Amino acid sequence: MNESAISARDLEISFPGKRRAGPIHVLRSINLEVRRGEFVCIVGPSGCGKTTLLNVITGFIRQSSGEVLVQGSPVTGPDPKRIFVFQDNGVFPWLTVEQNIGFGLARRSRDEQREIVHRYVQMVGLTGFEKAYPRELSGGMRQRVEIARALAANPQIIYMDEPFGALDFITRLKMRADLTRIWQEEKKTILFVTHDIEESVQLADRVVVMSQRPGTIRKQIEIDLPRPRDLDSPEYLEVRDEIFHTMGMSLKVGAA
Amino acid sequence: MNKSVLLPAAVLLAVYGLWDGAVLLSHSDIFPRPYQVFLGIAELMQRGLLLKYVVASLFRVSIGFTLAVLIGVPVGLLLGWFRPAFLAFNPLIQILRPISPIAWIPIAILWFHVDDRAPIFLIFLSSVFPITVTSIAAVQNIQPVYVRAAENFGLTRLELFRRVIFPACLPQIITSLRISLGIAWLVVVAAEMIAVNSGLGYLIIDARNAGKRYDLVVAGMLMIGLIGLILDLLIRRLERFEEVKWGYSDRN
Structure with missing residues (x-):
């Protein structure tokens, strides 16, 4: 059995630039393996191509060279086995919470739909809001709807592109804790893009650190800390600082 | 009584x-005083003309407007979705669109003579x-994130259209229905002045031509205004459905 959920080999992306300047290299020699059930975060400075990398893996953008295998075969298009969770709200405003969560279940029986929707409403803590419309919810609650909608479709892989980027600090912390718990219950493979180093260390089994453009993988750091993670423990801080240093940043505000 | 009643x-x-x-x-002996207009309305009711003309105008608007919705919405959605179809038909639409319906009156009479089909x-x-x-x-302006999110779930083209494109466009479509119903009500009056022998537009032109009955002219105008207001209030109710409320700013 192939244990690799996602496997990118020698991936290069370049976009045609202006005539003189030649093509713009966005990603260079990316080699990435994601094991099944693994939670991997990709961090990097803004503009490093991490969202582009995610878009190539999901098949929204074609690579210039190299190959991407997802669950052993090349990606040809969207597939309900792999669901994408967006930063800007992809929840449908014309559907209620439960209709949104059940969106990917049209082919199931009524009873199954009801049962699955009920389970995920509970899991993301939206009990009592089943009949509410997205505009009546806070940003964090809407993001919970989107995550529940992804989970309800029972995908093997969930891609997340800065899904908590638009939320306030407290809500983000809560969402991370909930996502960790849900991931432990559901055992999905998650590939999570963020620019937030703290976030990556709180969530991931492994953090992939990318360089400035053209984006390359600078370092991959396994995080073997028990969950829920103690954000004050020396081990946590050590990993966090390692990533900061890898990205060439100082932890002292104002330092050059 | 509150201000929203008292002030108007x-x-x-x-x-x-x-x-x-x-x-x-x-000292005008032609222009009616307000009470004469109300007497005019009473007279029209008594002669059974008011209801008859209102029904005639509403009938024409309902048929013409319904046909426009049945054709305009699907054609618009398809042209918005299929880029080549849009490129092919858009110039034609843009040329026909600025032509006032009034300019079509001679052609309408040529094709349909003086019967209901012309104003319709x-x-x-x-x-x-x-x-x-x-x-x-x-x-064309649908948020790409909705389409991408929907594609995740393996929808067919038809499902995507029915479950995402259409509901995402519905608030704007309803707004266009409201605006075009207002225009339709303006146009029916003009059309009835020329192309038929009944309706509120005919009432106005006939009252003027047959005896300078300006009390009836203004009575007809007043009825047009009131019914136009009622039509707008009715169609506004569509904006209150939960499925489309999100498309309108906080005023709901």
């Missing part, structure tokens, strides 16, 4: 007084372009 009532009362005073001061055709023309153009724009 005061304005209406003032208009009534100014109108009445102006007619009295000018004109109302259809007046409504179908705003509805089509808005529907096209609604599809």
Whole structure:
């Protein structure tokens, strides 16, 4: 059995630039393996191509060279086995919470739909809001709807592109804790893009650190800390600082 | 009584007084005083003309407008979705759209003679372009994240259209229905002045031509205004459905 959920080999992306300047290299020699059930975060400075990398893996953008295998075969298009969770709200405003969560279940029986929707409403803590419309919810609650909608479709892989980027600090912390718990219950493979180093260390089994453009993988750091993670423990801080240093940043505000 | 009743009532009362005073001061024997207009409305009701003409006008608007919705919405959605179809048809639509329905009156009479089909055709023309153009724009400006999110779930093209494109466009479509119903109501009056022998437009032109009955002219105008207001209030109710409320700013 192939244990690799996602496997990118020698991936290069370049976009045609202006005539003189030649093509713009966005990603260079990316080699990435994601094991099944693994939670991997990709961090990097803004503009490093991490969202582009995610878009190539999901098949929204074609690579210039190299190959991407997802669950052993090349990606040809969207597939309900792999669901994408967006930063800007992809929840449908014309559907209620439960209709949104059940969106990917049209082919199931009524009873199954009801049962699955009920389970995920509970899991993301939206009990009592089943009949509410997205505009009546806070940003964090809407993001919970989107995550529940992804989970309800029972995908093997969930891609997340800065899904908590638009939320306030407290809500983000809560969402991370909930996502960790849900991931432990559901055992999905998650590939999570963020620019937030703290976030990556709180969530991931492994953090992939990318360089400035053209984006390359600078370092991959396994995080073997028990969950829920103690954000004050020396081990946590050590990993966090390692990533900061890898990205060439100082932890002292104002330092050059 | 609260301000939202009291203030408009005061304005209406003032208009009534100014109108009445102006007619009295000018010693006009043609322009009616307000009470004469109300007597005119009573007279029309008594002769059974008012209901008959209102029904005739509403009938034409309903048919013409419904046809415009049935054709404009699907055509607009399809042209918005299929880029080649949009490129092919958009110039034609943009040329036909600015032609006032009034300019079509001679052709309407040529094709349909003086019967109901002529004003229905004109109302259809007046409504179908705003509805089509808005529907096209609604599809073209749909938030890409909705389409991408939907594609995740392996929808067929038809499902994508029914479950995402259409509901995402619905708030804008409803707004276009409201605007074009208003236009249709403007156009029916103009069309009835020329192309038929019944309806509120005919009432106005006939009252003027047959005996300079300006009390009936203004009575007809007043009815047009009131019914137009009622139509707008009715179609506004569509904006209150939960499925489309999100598309309108916080005023709901």
